[in-house]
Amino acid sequence: MEGSRFTNEKTDVEEQVFRQFGLDINDGLFHPEGNIPAKFLGKNGEKKEMLWGIRKGSHYTPETHAHAHTLTIEHGSGIISINGKEVAYKKGDSFEITGNTPHGFIRVDETTIVKQEQPAR
Numbered sequence: 001m002e003g004s005r006f007t008n009e010k011t012d013v014e015e016q017v018f019r020q021f022g023l024d025i026n027d028g029l030f031h032p033e034g035n036i037p038a039k040f041l042g043k044n045g046e047k048k049e050m051l052w053g054i055r056k057g058s059h060y061t062p063e064t065h066a067h068a069h070t071l072t073i074e075h076g077s078g079i080i081s082i083n084g085k086e087v088a089y090k091k092g093d094s095f096e097i098t099g100n101t102p103h104g105f106i107r108v109d110e111t112t113i114v115k116q117e118q119p120a121r
Helices: 012-020
Strands: 038-040 049-054 069-082 085-090 094-097 103-117
Touching (some): 012 069, 012 103, 049 069
Antiparallel strands (some): 038 049, 069 094, 069 103
């Protein structure tokens, strides 16, 4: 895909990080720039919370969608872009993303685990 910097190369360290958080490197969500290892955390079939992983060296071009959500970095470091502003992230950081706000992971320096939560409607 044009503009993608996604890599499918697996590393032992990366697989260990994904396993630590219960993610399978071979499963996940489709993304135009490469599948993302992910799992839903919601109860009773709700899909308001999920955990997903981003491989070191990946790049996800900013995207928009209607729903708002909070992204909390559970592991890793890199650069995230939110509404055109690039910000360094690390474990423990949290970002509130409003609906239709462009956001993406510009640079992933260390395998990253993200917890995503959508507000109750």
